[in-house]
Amino acid sequence: MKKHLLAASLVLTSFSSFGAGYQLNLQGLRQLAMGGAGTAMPWDASTIFYNPAGLSRIKSIQAYVSVLGVMPATAYGNFEGSARSVKQTFTPFNIYVGGPVKEGGRLALGLGIYTPFGTGIKWDDNWTGKFLVQSIELKSVFVQPTISYRLSETWSFGAGFIYAAGTFDLRQALPVQNMLGEDASAHLHGSGNGVGFNLGVHMKASERLQLGLTYRSQVNMDVDGGSANFNVPVSVKNIFPNTTFSSRLPLPQVLSLGIAVKPLNNEKLTLALDFNYTGWNSYDSLRINFDTHTEMLKDMHAPRKYRNTFTTRLGANYKIGKVVSVMGGAAYDPTPVTNNFVSPELPDADRVIVTCGAAIKPIKRFTILASCEFLTSLKRKSNYAYGNFSGTYWTQAITPGVGVYYNF
Amino acid sequence: MKKIYILGAFACLFAACKPSVNITVPSTAGDAVFTNYLAIGNSLTAGYADGSLYVTGQLNSYPQRLFEQFSMIKDRGARGPFYQPLLNGDMGFGPGSTGTGNNRPRKVIGYTFNCLGDTSIGPVDLPYYSADADDAKAYTSPNRQVNNIGVPGIRVSDYLVSFYASLNPYAGRFYYSASETPLDELLFRVNNLHPTFFTMWLGSNDVLGYALAGGQGDGSGNAGPGAFGLYNSADITPTSVFKMNYDTAVAVASSVGAKGALINIPDITSIPFFTTIPSNGLYIPRQSLADSLTQFYRSLNYVFSLGYNQFIIRDNVGALRQSVPGELILITTPHDSLTCAGWGSFKAIPEQYVITTDELQNIRNATTRYNEIIRSAAERNLLAYVDMFSYMSTLQSGIVYHGVNYNASFISGGAFSLDAVHLTPRGYAIVANKIISTINEKYHSTVTPVDVNKFHGVLFP
Numbered sequence: 015m016k017k018h019l020l021a022a023s024l025v026l027t028s029f030s031s032f033g034a035g036y037q038l039n040l041q042g043l044r045q046l047a048m049g050g051a052g053t054a055m056p057w058d059a060s061t062i063f064y065n066p067a068g069l070s071r072i073k074s075i076q077a078y079v080s081v082l083g084v085m086p087a088t089a090y091g092n093f094e095g096s097a098r099s100v101k102q103t104f105t106p107f108n109i110y111v112g113g114p115v116k117e118g119g120r121l122a123l124g125l126g127i128y129t130p131f132g133t134g135i136k137w138d139d140n141w142t143g144k145f146l147v148q149s150i151e152l153k154s155v156f157v158q159p160t161i162s163y164r165l166s167e168t169w170s171f172g173a174g175f176i177y178a179a180g181t182f183d184l185r186q187a188l189p190v191q192n193m194l195g196e197d198a199s200a201h202l203h204g205s206g207n208g209v210g211f212n213l214g215v216h217m218k219a220s221e222r223l224q225l226g227l228t229y230r231s232q233v234n235m236d237v238d239g240g241s242a243n244f245n246v247p248v249s250v251k252n253i254f255p256n257t258t259f260s261s262r263l264p265l266p267q268v269l270s271l272g273i274a275v276k277p278l279n280n281e282k283l284t285l286a287l288d289f290n291y292t293g294w295n296s297y298d299s300l301r302i303n304f305d306t307h308t309e310m311l312k313d314m315h316a317p318r319k320y321r322n323t324f325t326t327r328l329g330a331n332y333k334i335g336k337v338v339s340v341m342g343g344a345a346y347d348p349t350p351v352t353n354n355f356v357s358p359e360l361p362d363a364d365r366v367i368v369t370c371g372a373a374i375k376p377i378k379r380f381t382i383l384a385s386c387e388f389l390t391s392l393k394r395k396s397n398y399a400y401g402n403f404s405g406t407y408w409t410q411a412i413t414p415g416v417g418v419y420y421n422f
Numbered sequence: 423m424k425k426i427y428i429l430g431a432f433a434c435l436f437a438a439c440k441p442s443v444n445i446t447v448p449s450t451a452g453d454a455v456f457t458n459y460l461a462i463g464n465s466l467t468a469g470y471a472d473g474s475l476y477v478t479g480q481l482n483s484y485p486q487r488l489f490e491q492f493s494m495i496k497d498r499g500a501r502g503p504f505y506q507p508l509l510n511g512d513m514g515f516g517p518g519s520t521g522t523g524n525n526r527p528r529k530v531i532g533y534t535f536n537c538l539g540d541t542s543i544g545p546v547d548l549p550y551y552s553a554d555a556d557d558a559k560a561y562t563s564p565n566r567q568v569n570n571i572g573v574p575g576i577r578v579s580d581y582l583v584s585f586y587a588s589l590n591p592y593a594g595r596f597y598y599s600a601s602e603t604p605l606d607e608l609l610f611r612v613n614n615l616h617p618t619f620f621t622m623w624l625g626s627n628d629v630l631g632y633a634l635a636g637g638q639g640d641g642s643g644n645a646g647p648g649a650f651g652l653y654n655s656a657d658i659t660p661t662s663v664f665k666m667n668y669d670t671a672v673a674v675a676s677s678v679g680a681k682g683a684l685i686n687i688p689d690i691t692s693i694p695f696f697t698t699i700p701s702n703g704l705y706i707p708r709q710s711l712a713d714s715l716t717q718f719y720r721s722l723n724y725v726f727s728l729g730y731n732q733f734i735i736r737d738n739v740g741a742l743r744q745s746v747p748g749e750l751i752l753i754t755t756p757h758d759s760l761t762c763a764g765w766g767s768f769k770a771i772p773e774q775y776v777i778t779t780d781e782l783q784n785i786r787n788a789t790t791r792y793n794e795i796i797r798s799a800a801e802r803n804l805l806a807y808v809d810m811f812s813y814m815s816t817l818q819s820g821i822v823y824h825g826v827n828y829n830a831s832f833i834s835g836g837a838f839s840l841d842a843v844h845l846t847p848r849g850y851a852i853v854a855n856k857i858i859s860t861i862n863e864k865y866h867s868t869v870t871p872v873d874v875n876k877f878h879g880v881l882f883p
Contacts, residue, residue: 093870093871094870094871094872095873142873142875142876143824144827144875145824145826145875146824146825189875189879191878191880191881191882192880192881192882192883193530193881193882193883194881195878195881214649235597246882247882247883248883249531249533249543249882249883250882252541310834330478400822401820401824402822402823402824402825403824403825
């Protein structure tokens with residue numbers, strides 16, 4: 015005889031997030047304001063992220079701090095109605111310290127602490143996709159000690175070791191209700207870490223033409239001992255026990271090529287063009303392995319099948335005078351998420367990005383940066399086959415940022 | 423095109439980023455007119471759930487869901503109020519298990535203790551049940567309007583039975599007159615309401631009664647009527663009677679020009695009432711037990727082995743045999759008898775708890791015949807034909823809706839209520855969506871589907 019007639023189907027379809035949109039390109043404010051193009055031109059110590067080879071091109075040791083406010087908003091609609099994500103502000107930050115060991119020397123050392131990946135979305139607790147996701151948040155911080163060597167006036171090289179640490183948090187409703195008709199819920203929270211590296215080559219072909227090539231490796235974030243808590247009716251607590259889980263999230267490898275030119279004779283204008291090739295196809299599926307299993311609580315294996323993407327970034331920097339520079343740029347960032355896999359934790363779509371910014375140098379050695387990015391996705395009608403959830407999504411985000419750096 | 427998005431991005435600066443997505447599929451009536459909606463049917467239409475009829479179940483009936491969606495249409499949409507013969511409360515109303523009085527508690531999930539002393543949870547009668555005196559009173563509404571005339575238990579074969587209200591307490595609560603037939607009642611409602619649209623989901627009970635009784639009736643579909651023109655409730659209605667009554671009911675329902683949808687009979691053999699206990703549910707944990715059973719049934723030459731074995735059954739003439747794969751064991755088979763009294767092993771399960779493969783074939787044949795009658799009635803009268811038989815068969819493998827996997831498993835499946843026959847509010851909402859999509863196809867309308875997850879499934883303590 016079947017002893018347990020009951021239990022409700024736990025469909026942890028969710029927890030898919032950490033998708034494409036989880037790459038943040040907010041590591042240096044001047045580069046950000048130039049559409050995110052920064053591989054070819056070592057403007058400041060943030061080149062530790064954009065191209066480690068550029069660090070040996072900086073004149074002296076520099077300390078760089080910036081903070082941003084990411085304010086995304088996503089709308090969803092289908093035949094039955096529409097929904098909008100709850101307003102949130104995320105504040106990624108960047109710290110870079112580094113430069114030539116000796117002033118004018120060939121060897122440079124540095125340390126970067128930055129946030130290359132992160133995402134989050136929060137829907138109303140009772141929205142129609144509540145059994146897929148109510149809220150999700152991924153944060154990561156990379157710590158990158160970096161060495162750079164200038165071989166000649168033309169060539170320089172750089173390498174960084176990456177230690178990555180991150181957290182994520184997921185809440186979703188479960189289709190089990192108590193006597194009042196309230197849904198049960200699951201809350202998964204975990205932290206993980208991983209290692210990788212960042213390599214770069216920089217070529218200063220002439221005063222007016224520079225090129226950069228970088229490769230940042232994949233970082234596998236290994237999560238162990240994350241907590242999985244289930245708020246369920248007492249009578250089914252034994253089949254939804256609180257437990258721990260492990261998982262692995264790939265933060266993908268990125269190959270970037272950049273060109274920067276100064277087309278005007280007075281060299282006041284710099285144009286930069288970057289291409290990023292991101293290896294999202296390593297994100298083939300998401301596995302959540304619970305440390306306790308019951309007839310209802312089983313390991314989850316959700317297909318993701320991301321595809322690699324090719325991003326184009328274009329920006330300009332114009333030096334108005336000795337004190338003020340202004341920047342502008344744009345980027346087109348296609349989504350790695352294919353049509354049958356667009357889920358409401360990461361309703362990703364091709365993105366169009368427009369940026370602007372300014373740099374002010376009020377006193378010697380000290381620079382203040384300000385930038386703003388506007389992002390809009392193309393409206394996307396898509397389906398999440400795994401959870402049979404379809405609809406149209408549209409995301410916009412505004413990201414202002416401020417920063418300062420000081421040359422020692 | 424891209425320019426628009428870039429402009430949108432800048433606009434975002436001033437509007438503080440408020441993207442919005444309005445999928446502008448306005449609700450429209452198409453070729454149909456939903457102004458006055460009449461629902462005709464049996465317990466599934468009445469909102470019967472958890473083994474009884476109670477007001478929360480009625481308020482979650484699929485006609486209620488359809489009315490709500492029809493009323494979202496501006497031009498030719500449904501105009502309320504939508505009167506269902508609501509009960510007073512949530513105790514449960516209907517003929518009791520003893521056969522006397524209307525004291526039928528609804529079922530809830532509760533803790534049960536079996537003969538071994540094991541605690542588990544499962545359906546139990548509402549513990550604090552006491553029959554609500556107000557439930558037994560006649561239903562009254564302004565102008566005697568009733569939009570949902572679903573009557574639990576009613577069969578197509580009952581449609582010409584006089585004094586039906588005195589035979590069925592659910593009908594007794596709201597039928598216009600005590601002496602009339604269900605067909606008279608339908609005619610009265612049609613003339614009273616002037617429906618512009620109707621749904622009819624009849625016929626399940628014409629075969630379900632036979633199945634619920636373990637196939638103890640004749641099963642051929644040829645048995646004649648008994649007293650008062652009533653057919654044996656544990657048997658299959660003759661096809662000719664079904665056809666005459668059904669066609670007449672459709673003619674009456676559409677007599678004032680109403681459009682509508684005819685819903686066919688689901689595959690009742692796939693509901694959890696018949697699928698929860700597998701025919702090979704005899705679990706043998708020790709080899710010694712298997713050996714002694716083999717010894718016990720040596721005259722039949724059965725060999726029992728460790729693990730799951732086919733149950734032993736005693737047929738109507740007293741002969742013992744092992745069940746065969748494909749036979750169905752009713753969920754009403756006493757659990758304690760299976761667990762502790764040796765039912766199915768040393769003691770055989772009585773045949774009244776078993777649907778044999780022949781009986782299964784009788785059920786399937788009857789369902790096919792009835793559904794053909796329903797389909798041709800829809801075709802002749804230019805009505806929508808909702809193939810619920812096929813749709814509910816897909817429930818077997820599971821229907822994923824907005825991240826929830828609904829299937830036909832008992833309790834865990836989310837679609838069937840605690841009586842293993844009728845549906846939960848979510849199950850009725852899923853059914854409503856199937857009806858809506860068929861209506862939309864037939865009448866070129868765009869009735870908005872129901873957000874299924876807004877309603878509740880099985881509730882756990």
